Amino acid sequence: MYEAMALEGAEKRLSASFSVSVIMQKKISDNAWVDEIWEAIGVTAGDQGDIDISAEKTPKVIFQQEGITQYLTTGFHLELFVDECESYYYNLISPVPRCFIVADLNEHDVPVPFLVSLSFDAAHSYLEGDETVYAVDLPPELYRWSEAFILNHYAPEKKIKRKRTNWKEDAGSRKHSL
Numbered sequence: 001m002y003e004a005m006a007l008e009g010a011e012k013r014l015s016a017s018f019s020v021s022v023i024m025q026k027k028i029s030d031n032a033w034v035d036e037i038w039e040a041i042g043v044t045a046g047d048q049g050d051i052d053i054s055a056e057k058t059p060k061v062i063f064q065q066e067g068i069t070q071y072l073t074t075g076f077h078l079e080l081f082v083d084e085c086e087s088y089y090y091n092l093i094s095p096v097p098r099c100f101i102v103a104d105l106n107e108h109d110v111p112v113p114f115l116v117s118l119s120f121d122a123a124h125s126y127l128e129g130d131e132t133v134y135a136v137d138l139p140p141e142l143y144r145w146s147e148a149f150i151l152n153h154y155a156p157e158k159k160i161k162r163k164r165t166n167w168k169e170d171a172g173s174r175k176h177s178l
Contacts, residue, residue, distance in 0.1 A: 016149070018077070019077060022073045025038070040113070040136050042139075076116045090120060099139070101116055102115040103134065
């Protein structure tokens with residue numbers, strides 16, 4: 001009862017999008033075949049202080065030391081959609097909830113993020129389309145926000161055990177009807 005009271009009217013206050021930034025990291029590789037290794041190392045939630053999130057998504061160096069460079073790319077809006085709630089739900093109840101970053105490779109084989117999602121299904125679709133998808137831990141703020149969204153818009157379907165069809169009886173009844 002308390003939960004229902006706390007969520008009453010929350011759908012009016014709850015936004016369907018959240019401002020986020022992506023942190024990408026480039027490391028010098030020890031491998032003879034690869035010069036550098038790129039990976040997404042995190043997503044930050046909310047306003048990034050003096051950074052203009054409405055500006056073009058240009059990476060900004062935030063850390064550089066001994067062959068490691070980290071870039072912050074701002075201006076992303078993580079959006080939740082009611083028809084994707086089941087995918088968000090399964091992400092949140094997984095052992096390690098993830099945030100998925102989808103990136104294109106530019107002409108220099110550098111990943112350029114263009115989408116942030118919480119949907120397993122969306123991430124899988126992009127993977128099937130040969131896009132680069134990174135999975136990073138879901139920040140607590142985004143977990144709470146997406147959990148509230150799911151509680152307002154989704155109820156898991158109750159599992160129903162199917163009854164087996166008795167094929168012998170079904171076949172016998174067809175013989176008599178002919």
